[in-house]
Amino acid sequence: QVQLVESGGGLVQAGGSLRLSCAASGRSFSLNSAGWYRQAPGKQRELVASVTRSGTTNYADSVKGRFTISKDNAKNTVYLQMNSLQPEDTGVYYCRLATTMYTSGGYWGQGTQVTVSS
Numbered sequence: 001q002v003q004l005v006e007s008g009g010g011l012v013q014a015g016g017s018l019r020l021s022c023a024a025s026g027r028s029f030s031l032n033s034a035g036w037y038r039q040a041p042g043k044q045r046e047l048v049a050s051v052t053r054s055g056t057t058n059y060a061d062s063v064k065g066r067f068t069i070s071k072d073n074a075k076n077t078v079y080l081q082m083n084s085l086q087p088e089d090t091g092v093y094y095c096r097l098a099t100t101m102y103t104s105g106g107y108w109g110q111g112t113q114v115t116v117s118s
Contacts, residue, residue, distance in 0.1 A: 002026035002107045004095050009112030012085055016116070020080040022095030022109055029053075030073040035101040036080045038114070040091035048093075049080060050101045062088075085116045 008020040020036065035050040048060045049069040057069055068081040078095060093114050098106025 002097070004097060004107055004109035006093065006095050006109040006112040009093060009114045011115045011117065014086055014116055014118050016085050017081070017083045018085065018114060020082070020093055020095075020112060020114075022078045022080075024076050024078075024097055024107075027097055027107065028073070029071050029076055029078055029097065032097050032106075033100055034069070034071060034078040035096045035098070036067075036069060036078075037094045037096060038089070038091040039094070039111075040088075043091075045094065047101055051078065052100075082114070085114075087116045087118045090114060090116050 003025045004022055006022050012018055031053055033052045035047055037045050037047050039045040048063050049067055050058045051069045051071055066084045071078045092111040094111045095109040096106055
């Protein structure tokens with residue numbers, strides 16, 4: 001059974017930072033790609049950052065220079081360091097493990113709420 005457990009969300013003021021974690025069991029991040037998605041109220045879920053099994057990262061334009069995705073294969077955990085947070089970063093953040101972020105399938109975490117106040 002594959003399980004992804006996110007943590008690290010919360011309430012932060014604009015300009016602040018948070019670090020999200022996603023711990024996996026049942027599948028390895030070293031053999032798969034990982035992505036962080038967010039879903040703002042009333043909007044579709046969007047991919048904000050991803051990392052391939054070889055470590056190549058990719059970011060949505062809206063978060064480039066502010067967010068950093070990383071992974072610790074020994075801990076089977078993926079992180080999302082979020083700096084200079086803005087109110088528009090508010091949403092539920094989901095972790096995904098899949099062969100690739102660009103097709104369907106894979107596994108999702110339960111989500112963690114991030115709220116940025118102005």
